[in-house]
Amino acid sequence: MNKENRLNIISIVIAVCAVFLTLFQAYSTNYHNRISSLPLVQTGVDVFEDGKITLYFENAGNGPAIVTDFEVAGKKAVSVRPMVSEFIKINNLNSEEFELLTTEFPGRLIIKAGSKLEVATLH
DSSP states (O other): OOHHHHHHHHHHHHHHHHHHHHHHHHHHHHHHHHHHTOOOEEEEEEEOTTSOEEEEEEEOSSSOEEEOOEEETTEEESOSHHHHHHHHHHTTOOGGGOOEEEOOOOSOEEEOTTOEEEEEEEO
């Protein structure tokens, strides 16, 4: 095999390697972009100095969170009101001292990235 043929074969091998590496890089970038835009829903409780307590869902991810339902104590729920009312009753707390505001969930709810959704506020 002469020198020119070897150079042609080496050029073809390098070009094929470049195509495979480009395809792998495109796949890796697409995978990274999909993972980077996932939502991360967390629950939290804020306790304020004036005695107000707030329960909320927060989307700490980069993509929108679509909430279709949630569970309270292992049961599907639309609101946390029954659970909080039961807690007040079980612990013999005076329900007239509290003001409870709750959010009811429709069939589908979207929480934007970095946003909070207050589920319940107890004054």
